[in-house]
Amino acid sequence: MPEALQALNNGVPISWYLILSAIIFALGVAGFLFRRNIITVFMCIELMLNAVNLSFVAFSNQHKQVAGHIFTFFVMVVAAAEAAVGLAIILTVFKNRETLNIDEINSLKN
């Protein structure tokens, strides 16, 4: 693939990063929608966040601006906090209900 190698020589084009980011995000969404285990769902959320981080960094590099990096750091901080809180919630839920099946945790129903 000479064109592809050519492109690599000139640096990876932004569209590649964006496509990768979109794929990862879509995987995260799909996992969030179709998996039933809370831990998996939780990991899918992390996946989506990081997909977004990837596009932030890509744009930041493309435009030679630092804003994208800063956003990324913010997202990471929030993600860390969310992981701490979220895991605590998951632990508590498991202690009380002895299940991690997300379909059975529906006490907010109607």
Added chain:
Amino acid sequence: MQNLWLIPALPFLGFLINGILGKKLPKMVINAVAVGSVVLSFLLVLNIWMSAGDLAANPIQQHYFTWIQSGEINIGWDYAVDKLTLIMLMVVTGIGSLIHIYATGYMAHEEGYYRFFAYLNLFMFFMLNLVLGGNYLLLFVGWEGVGLCSYLLIGFYFVKKSATTAGNKAFIVNRIGDFGFSLAMFLIVVNFGTLDFNKVFAAAPGKSTETLTAIALLLLLGAAGKSAQIPLYVWLPDAMEGPTPVSALIHAATMVTAGVYMCTRSAVIFTHAPVAMETVAIMGLATAVFAATIGLTQYDIKKVFAYSTVSQLGYMFLGVGVGAFSAGVWHLVTHAFFKALLFLGAGSVIHACHGEQDMRHMGGLRKYAPISMAVLACASLAIAGFPGTSGFFSKDAILTAAYAHAPWMFWVGVITAGMTAFYVWRAFWMTFWGEYRGHGHPHESPWSMLAPLVVLAFLSIAGGFLFNVPKILEGMFPLAEEVPGEATLMGISIAAGLAGIGVSYYMYVVNRKLPQQIADSLGGLYRLVYDKYRVDELYDATVVNPVIAGSRSLLWKVMDQGVIDGAVNGVGTEAQLAGGWLKMLQSGNIRSYATWVVLGAVALLVLIGVAEGVTR
């Protein structure tokens, strides 16, 4: 420089103290506050009376603050004192003080003692405000306020159904009059751009007769409500449900004369509206005769005096209507003396007979209550127009003016004077002569009640000399015409009064079977008069019941329950229904929520894409 605001402020302070703290205060303190505040006001008025100088040339005007400022309308809290106001102030505070003193004795054993005096002081505040007010709106504030106090005090014995009903009736009938007063004020604002007395009266002669007639007639409607004239007099006889001092102060001496005061105050408007003047005179005369005939037949002593009040107020309006404003005010003053005395004396008699009000169960009281008898005799002489008494001068002034205006009015007035003398002396004979027909032992009243009576008796006799109102008011109103043969007219009215006294003496002392025979021979006519011409029944049938029925069937069942409740409940039901549908979305299933989020995001993206495509 007098502080006019102190005059109404003192009773108001008394009202606040007694109204808020009265429940815990001892009676001595309540008495001191209630009576003291009014007496202090009286002394202030007396001070003005002594030191005011020439009020005709420079009346006292005091502006305290701007009350309402809207567009071109500027209404201030202004108090003004001219001679007319001063006379009214003297009457209100003077008689008010006496009646407050009397009430401390009369109400001594009543429940709600402090409440009574709080209301009475509040009434004084509003009445003084009415009299002192320098514009129509301030007068109206007092006007409404005294109406409120009248309502509260008529219904003072609120556990009695008839008392609360009477209070309601007084209040509602007065609403009709106040409606007219309000319209009159609106007309004044539209045509004059101000409500200030001085400005309105200065501009009034330049306005068209039609405008002034409309204003005057609407003002008259207000006056007819407050001063109990045909067709709105029906509330006053019922108002006698209140305690007797209230009847004396509010429903005889002061509040009910507010209409006369207001018409006299608006003399400039009335004199430029001849049609309205004629209406005033005829209304007054008709009321005077009408009420006097009812008074002939009543047995409740307070009812007799109530109809007498209506009749005498008619006299005052007759005076105003024929252009003798000062004569009308003169009668207002003397009437305040002798009618307050009649009511207070009646109160003393009722007190003596342990609460009995029916004259058929009284009689022979001259042995038990000689002082009450003496003072009531003074009042009865005055109201009968006995020569030299106060009532004689004022009544004669009105009748002479009526003769100058139209002789037939004089003759009707004379007949009324005869009837007045008859029914008042009928009450006198029935109460004090013959033998006692009630139960228990009648007794004379305490001195706290008798002392004011004696003062009022003196005023009833000598008030005509002491307060020569036409002389005091000289120059304020156009002079009455000189009538040839005035002495003859005077003689005729004196004769009518004496005849009334004589006939009543014959019928109720000498030949006591006669009244019953006359009543029997008149049959239906007598019963019609005894039933007060069944005016209440007529009003019930034509106004009250249709209004109640309409309110019940249309306003309540259709409008309130159907339309308003229907709308409110309908909104509630609809919201519940919508909620029932929307709650389906809340499944509790996290993955379905997530699906909605994703779908929403996708929809948003598509929308943005489409919008981009359109703009591009």
